[in-house]
Amino acid sequence: MRLRFRHIRDHLSHHGFARERLEQDRREQTLVAEIRALLPGKLGAHCLDLRIADGRLTLFLDSTAWLTRARFLAGEILTSLKSYHVDAVGFQVRLPERESPRRDVASRRAQLSETATRHLLEAADHQRDPCLSEALRRLARHGPRATPEGLD
Structure with a gap:
């Protein structure tokens, strides 16, 4: 008897809650990529993550230097993200995860x-x-x- 291996995503896609979480994760990744592309200058490369909740966008940046720069660009960021119904923007520093513990x-x-x-x-x-x-x-x-x- 030959075993057929499938990716765990294939197994989870058959279960309701897991399927919904996978789809939500896929939508969030797409949204993150789209918003990063719209960020001015090199800011997108220093944006580790972002969250949108209740019309507020929070960008998680990799250093305080980029956080300061992003604060100066807040108006430009809001203008470029009008189609995403973003009313406010906030910034936080999150250190990048280390590669090897x-x-x-x-x-x-x-x-x-x-x-x-x-x-x-x-x-x-x-x-x-x-x-x-x-x-x-x-x-x-x-x-x-x-x-x-x-x-x-």
């Missing part, structure tokens, strides 16, 4: 200097609590590759 974890790791490693080992030597002493030694092992014995 693994790189973020690596970049957040604290880099210990030789001096910090030396201080940690020295503090571990002077602790009465053996658990705290061992924890400080484990932390010192994340320092430079020099052996703890060599850092006297």
